[in-house]
Amino acid sequence: MSDDRMAEVFTAVGLGGVDPAAGRQALEKLWNELGERAEVLHRCVIAHHLAGLQEEAAAALCWDQRALAAVFGPGVPLDEGLRGFLPSLYLNLADSHRRLGEFDMARMQLAIARGHLTVLAADAYGALIRTRLHGIEAALAAGSTECLVFS
Numbered sequence: 001m002s003d004d005r006m007a008e009v010f011t012a013v014g015l016g017g018v019d020p021a022a023g024r025q026a027l028e029k030l031w032n033e034l035g036e037r038a039e040v041l042h043r044c045v046i047a048h049h050l051a052g053l054q055e056e057a058a059a060a061l062c063w064d065q066r067a068l069a070a071v072f073g074p075g076v077p078l079d080e081g082l083r084g085f086l087p088s089l090y091l092n093l094a095d096s097h098r099r100l101g102e103f104d105m106a107r108m109q110l111a112i113a114r115g116h117l118t119v120l121a122a123d124a125y126g127a128l129i130r131t132r133l134h135g136i137e138a139a140l141a142a143g144s145t146e147c148l149v150f151s
Contacts, residue, residue, distance in 0.1 A: 005034070005042055013049045024053040043070035044085060051092055057099035057145075064092045086116040087129050095136050099145050106140055 012030055016023020027050045034042055044067050051063035068089050071082050094109035113133060120126035135148055 005030075005039070006045075009042055009045055013045070016049060016053050020053050024050065027053070040070050040073065040076050041081065043067075044082070044089075048085070048089065048092070051096070057096050057147075061093070061096035061100065064089065064096050068093065080119075083116070083119050087113050087120055087133075090116060091129065091133055091136065094140075095132075095148065098136060098140050099147060101145050103140060103143070106136075110137060110140065 009027075009030060012023055012026035014023075015026055027046050031043075031046050031050065034046070038046075047063045047067035047070060051060045051067060054060040054063060067085075070076075071078070071085065071089065076082075090109050090113035094106045094113055097103075097106035097109055110133070117126075117130065117133070120129055139146070139148055
């Protein structure tokens, strides 16, 4: 059942890359169907990707916080898989705070993200997260609240 649900989650995530509104709708439907009893990984991935599909920074921040809350929920063991999400989760929090003009909070979240970089491998995903970190760091240094686009 878990693998079937994760397949549904990844299908919705993929849809968001093609049609953000449809992806958002599919992920919100899964979020509501699975509820509080969903597996931590499902909740984290859904909320994490929903954050990226929001047009408004405040809505993105809300979903970023839900993703992190799923990881640090009561009784949740912080296994290697979940630790691997932390740099990206904190990076997204930093970016949402930056977009809201909350620069001190953004700097704090960026520092936490940087502290978790050691869990990332020297692979394409690790390079992507490090590139995003530098981009957000530069935007923060410039005092920018503009939405960043990474290719």
